Amino acid sequence: MRLEAEQRCVEAELQLAIALSRHLEKRLQLIEALNEVLEMAVPALVALGVGLSLSSAQQHDRTILTILIL
Numbered sequence: 710m711r712l713e714a715e716q717r718c719v720e721a722e723l724q725l726a727i728a729l730s731r732h733l734e735k736r737l738q739l740i741e742a743l744n745e746v747l748e749m750a751v752p753a754l755v756a757l758g759v760g761l762s763l764s765s766a767q768q769h770d771r772t773i774l775t776i777l778i779l
């Protein structure tokens with residue numbers, strides 16, 4: 710009986726690890742997509758004359774990444 714309970718616990722932990730892995734992979738994909746958008750947006754904004762200092766752009770990127778990670 711105890712062995713069966715331990716086996717179910719290990720199986721549940723494995724399922725949780727698999728789900729977490731998938732979740733983290735999706736977050737990574739979102740971050741990569743966001744990075745692509747930012748790489749395209751910054752030159753376009755500069756071309757339009759939108760003044761962004763590098764430090765404020767970097768802070769903005771960190772804020773977005775922090776939100777995505779949460």
